[in-house]
Amino acid sequence: MIDSPLALRNITRNIDKIDPESIEEYLKTDGYEALKKTLTMKPKEIVSIIRDSGLRGRGGAGYPTGLKWYFAANTQSDAKYVICNADEGEPGTFKDRILMEGDPFSLIEALTIAGYAIGSNKGYIYIRDEYRLSIRRLQNAIEKAQQSGYLGLNILGSGFDFDLEISIGAGSYVCGEETALFESLEGKRGEPRIKPPYPTESGLFGKPTVINNVETLVNIPLIVNRGADWFKEIGTECSPGTKIFTLSGDVARPGAIELPLGTTLRELIYEVAGGISSEEKLKMIQLGGAAGHCLSPDYLDISLDFDSLAVKGLSLGSGAILVLDESRSIIKTAYSLAKFFCHESCGQCTPCREGTLQQKEILGRILSKKSSEKDLELLERLSVSMVQTSLCPLGQTASLGISSAIKHFKEEFLSYSERGI
Ligand SMILES: Cc1cc2nc3c(=O)[nH]c(=O)nc-3n(C[C@H](O)[C@H](O)[C@H](O)COP(=O)(O)O)c2cc1C
Numbered sequence: 296m297i298d299s300p301l302a303l304r305n306i307t308r309n310i311d312k313i314d315p316e317s318i319e320e321y322l323k324t325d326g327y328e329a330l331k332k333t334l335t336m337k338p339k340e341i342v343s344i345i346r347d348s349g350l351r352g353r354g355g356a357g358y359p360t361g362l363k364w365y366f367a368a369n370t371q372s373d374a375k376y377v378i379c380n381a382d383e384g385e386p387g388t389f390k391d392r393i394l395m396e397g398d399p400f401s402l403i404e405a406l407t408i409a410g411y412a413i414g415s416n417k418g419y420i421y422i423r424d425e426y427r428l429s430i431r432r433l434q435n436a437i438e439k440a441q442q443s444g445y446l447g448l449n450i451l452g453s454g455f456d457f458d459l460e461i462s463i464g465a466g467s468y469v470c471g472e473e474t475a476l477f478e479s480l481e482g483k484r485g486e487p488r489i490k491p492p493y494p495t496e497s498g499l500f501g502k503p504t505v506i507n508n509v510e511t512l513v514n515i516p517l518i519v520n521r522g523a524d525w526f527k528e529i530g531t532e533c534s535p536g537t538k539i540f541t542l543s544g545d546v547a548r549p550g551a552i553e554l555p556l557g558t559t560l561r562e563l564i565y566e567v568a569g570g571i572s573s574e575e576k577l578k579m580i581q582l583g584g585a586a587g588h589c590l591s592p593d594y595l596d597i598s599l600d601f602d603s604l605a606v607k608g609l610s611l612g613s614g615a616i617l618v619l620d621e622s623r624s625i626i627k628t629a630y631s632l633a634k635f636f637c638h639e640s641c642g643q644c645t646p647c648r649e650g651t652l653q654q655k656e657i658l659g660r661i662l663s664k665k666s667s668e669k670d671l672e673l674l675e676r677l678s679v680s681m682v683q684t685s686l687c688p689l690g691q692t693a694s695l696g697i698s699s700a701i702k703h704f705k706e707e708f709l710s711y712s713e714r715g716i
Contacts, residue, residue, distance in 0.1 A: 296393070297550040299567045303529070303537050306513045307553045310397035315432050318439040321400040327445055329516035333408045334453040341412040342368050345515065347523035349535045354380055354471075354508030355583075355612050356688075357534070357601040363505055366495035367413040370503040375415035377406055378480070378499060378506040381422040381429070382464055382471035385584035386635065387615035390539035391509035393551055395422075395429035398513065399436035403459060405512035407446060408519060410457040413505055418459045421476050423466045433461055468639035469689050473498075473506045475641065486643045487687035510539055530556035534600035538611070540567075544618040547572045557603075561595040564618055575620035579628070579704070583612020585635055586692035588699035589628070625704040626711045629697045630658040636693035647690025650681040654697060661711055671701055671708055 296302070296310060304310075313320040321327070333341055346361025367375060379402060383391040395402060406418045422430055437459050440446040448456045462480050464470045470479045474488035477499045498504025514536060518526050527535045534556040540563060541551045547569030554563070560580060564570065571577050580590045588609050597603060604611055619628065633655040642648040657674055660666040678694035685691045701708055 297542070297548050297552040297567055299552060301552075301554055301558065301562060301567055303553050303555060305517060305529070305537050305553065306394065306401075306510065307397070307539065309401065310393060313398075315397055315399055316435050318400060318436070318443055321398075325520060326400055327404055329519035330404050330407055330445065331451065332519055333411055334451060334455060338368060338412050338414060341408065341519065344519060344523050345412070348514075348518045348526040349523075349533070350511065350514055350518060350526065351534060351536075351601060352508055353510035353514075353538065353614070355385075355610070357611065360507060360511055363495055363507070364409065364412050366493075367415075367503045367505045370496055372503050374417070374500070374502045375413055376499045376502055376504045377409045377413065377415050377418040378476070378504060379406055379418070379420040379509055379512055380471060380473065380476060380506055381420050381426070381509050382476065383426070383509070383613075384423065384466070384468040384471045384639075385586070385613040385615055387541060387543045387617050388584055388613040389541050390551055390614060392426055392429055393539070394509050394513055395426070396432055399429075399432045400440070401513045401516055402433070402509060403436050403440050403446065405515040406459060407440075407450065407457050408515050409505055409507070409512070411455055413503070415505070416456045416458070418457065419462050419480060419499070420459065421462045421464055421470075421480055423464050423470075425466055430461060430463065437461070467641075468635075469641045469687075472687055472689060475687070476506070477504070484641075486641045487689070489686065531598070531600045531602070533602045538599070538614050540599070540614045540616055542568045542616050542618065545572050545575070545620040545623070546570065546618045554599075556600040557598050559596055559598055560616075563599065563616065564595070568618070571618070571620050573620050573622065575622050577618065578621045578623060579619045579625060579700075581615075581617040581619075581628075581696060583610050584615040585632055586689075586695060587612045587615070589625070589696050589703060590699065591703040625700050625707050626658065626661055629700045630655070630662055632696040633658045636689075640689065640693070644684075644686035644690060646681050646684040647686070647693060650677055650685070650690065651693050653677055654694060658697070661708065664711075668709065671705075674698070674701060 470485040479485035637651040678698040
């Protein structure tokens with residue numbers, strides 16, 4: 296974690312402070328107090344607290360968590376599931392790994408509360424195989440919680456049964472998309488489903504399912520313990536709470552930091568991350584991971600919260616921020632994004648399968664001095680059709696980094712198309 300006077304340590308309060316393998320240490324820091332409180336309340340009261348808090352999903356879309364829980368709680372079914380999305384495949388994102396390695400019991404407690412709130416007895420943590428230490432720590436936490444009566448049958452004598460299982464994915468970007476994740480968890484090829492139906496109605500095994508990101512979930516015990524009003528005091532009116540940002544690239548202090556939502560990019564890059572690491576000037580910021588927009592320094596004063604960004608057509612994504620200085624090539628950056636999406640497209644729908652391949656080929660032509668100005672136009676048109684016609688958000692966002700790079704750095708593209716690299 297980056298050290299900074301601007302940092303808050305709410306959801307990261309236990310990271311590097313307690314032994315993540317010891318349930319005794321977790322219990323000493325108010326661990327499982329929120330679950331105990333939950334079990335004295337009605338499920339719908341817990342859903343109300345989460346709705347009142349205004350907590351929004353930290354996995355990328357910023358969807359209100361309490362509303363998702365409300366829909367699942369109010370759908371009748373013989374079985375319901377809660378899933379933690381711990382796939383974390385977004386390049387430059389490593390916040391969930393930090394949380395799982397450093398405070399696994401918080402996540403287990405949060406999932407148990409979610410199960411109680413929506414009426415589910417079974418949860419899964421879907422995590423990529425590369426996250427070996429996280430898997431080990433979560434497995435240990437599940438076993439210790441089971442041995443101590445916090446998971447399993449009749450939790451703390453309440454009559455509520457809930458258990459958790461870890462499901463390990465093979466490390467495919469698209470499997471982080473919630474419906475592809477269900478397919479993968481069901482043992483099938485990880486390809487997104489058409490929505491609707493939405494997961495709260497028909498998710499895993501066709502049953503009502505709540506799926507939340509790791510960071511979203513670890514807010515739950517804090518909100519239950521400290522209340523919705525406490526949570527709403529942090530951040531902005533429509534984006535309450537904190538966010539873990541992960542900074543990489545040409546900054547003096549790369550790493551992860553928990554900050555109130557509404558912090559500006561300028562504060563993040565210059566105050567938290569110590570500015571640009573070289574003698575060069577800031578050139579580009581990519582906001583929100585590989586699917587995020589590539590921005591010029593003109594955007595330094597934007598507020599990093601869901602609504603301020605949405606007004607400008609931008610998204611916070613997973614909170615990954617890539618910073619590049621003047622020595623970096625925008626074309627090479629765009630080409631590497633194109634290569635990534637071409638590799639990760641699942642191939643199910645034509646706009647994404649063919650579009651991501653064409654992006655890579657056209658940018659390859661620009662890099663090797665075999666392009667014309669028409670190619671830029673082609674990339675822009677391609678982007679519009681991918682956004683409008685792809686089946687899932689992977690295809691709908693696979694061109695945004697490239698089209699925004701063309702928008703903000705057109706001169707560089709034009710000069711490359713004339714003289715190549
Ligand atoms: C291609 C793609 C990859 C995604 N990867 C992740 C991921 O690794 N982790 C995650 O929590 N959400 C990911 N999402 C978002 C999920 O589909 C879903 O919105 C999220 O898990 C919901 O949780 P939240 O409401 O707590 O954010 C991804 C979405 C897409 C389109």
